[in-house]
Amino acid sequence: MSENKILQELLFYSGLHKTSPDIAHVEIHGNKVLGANLVEGLIVKSESFSEGVNIKIEVVKEIKNPVRFCFGLIPENGIQKINIDTVIKENASAEFFATCTFPNAKNIQHIMNANIIIEKNASLKYFERHIHGPEGGVLIVPVTEVFVKENARYSTEFELIKGAAGVIKLDYKAKVERHGIVDMKARIFGRLKDKIYIKESAHLKGENSVGVLTSHIALKDEANAIVENEIIADAAFARGHVDCKEIVQGKAVARAVPIVQVNNPKAHVTHEAAIGSVDSKQLETLLSRGLSEDEAVDLIINGLLK
């Protein structure tokens, strides 16, 4: 397949084929940067190595339109390692929209290592959508370490709803300074023999820092998920909340372990964990419309994960 054809497929699956000069974007297939468009205030440097790409990103001012990152592999087999160092400079802000596309995966590894520094008064909103084929066959290892400086904000959302998840080992860590905010969310639909391991953690080090960790996981067939989200609060008036919601159907197994640790009497951290199955009334309503049980469960779960 020609590089251009691969690029078109990546963009097609990710739904990002429409663009304009004022929208920044970067497309990476395997270890090759296939396309890029930068805008003022956004500096991106990349360097390929045999199994992937090292990327350095600097945001020095407010970037208006979301920056699109398109990662992925079109073939059935392969490996993609992405190492990203991102700095959002003081007072700067950006929104990143990343898609990771593995539509034909049989044996694919996608390893993402991100180090993110959000400087004073800066903010980054990061959204990552995975688009997988129906059979799984993917090992996804997203590891992120983020430093949220004074009065800075970081929000991240990981979405894997289309296609089988495969094996996911998500590990996100954040350190938050005074008045900083971190908001991490994962929404995943596991099927077949998918194995999902989620560990989000926020260390609220500064006064008045805020951390919210949310995981909404739905499982069916023989999928398995373990969610271990953790908040540690050191400082006065630090506030945190851990929310794990899991829905299980069939022979799926879910485990949720919220961990909260408070090292300052003036900090306040709460958690909730709920594991349940699809509501029978919802299911029967859709069955009485002629949907099969599988179709009904998919529709209900897709709604719940929205």
Next chain:
Amino acid sequence: MSILELKNLTLVKDGKILLSNINIEIWAGYVHAIVGPNGAGKSTLANTIMGLHGYRNFVGDILFEGKSIKNLSIDERARLGITMVFQEPARFEGLAVDDFILAGVKEKKENLIDEALLKVGLDPLKYRKRAVDKTLSGGERKRIEIASIYAMKPKLVFLDEPDSGVDIDSVKFIFEIIKDFKKQGTTVILVTHSPEVLKQSDHAFLICAGKLICKGEVDKMFDYFTGKCAPCNHVGNPEIEDGKTI
């Protein structure tokens, strides 16, 4: 021609007789009403015919278009053309009204959504993208349920208390859509304890304490609502021969 036949239908749960030896023939193409006091077994009857969980171990038989559906699952019955609007509609977090309406429609045409919503008096622009969740009132959910069923064009539909929760101004839309169901060839069974809803039907069945008390013309069934609970005068403890025609 009868589209649905109940033969000696009896349902016992936890030692209690919920439906007692019911024999009913439902004629195709008409609007029928099943009336009776609270707790008579009206919803139970609809749930049993739909095949809901907990209503499957009945004695007797249910024939749809002449064939037994006793051993069919809910979705198999639905694919034959039987469906229902639940007395208490379910809530679906995150499911958009337009996806909900099209869920059971075979030929998914966009304009069906607007048509169905307008039929129940809901503005498509305001409602299509909303979720079918707790942000909608009971009456709004009921109307959306009825709209979704209308879009499906089923052969037979149970509307369980179709006016419950629906405000006075909007009830007229429900009554209109009942006529539209009939026009499109759907046989309607209204499950109700409301005389206003009963008026929308061509033919009625009165049940009490799980028994069919009588069946026949709608006009004559009104005695039941006049407070006398005619023709038997014993609410919850009927003393009349089953299925008498009036």
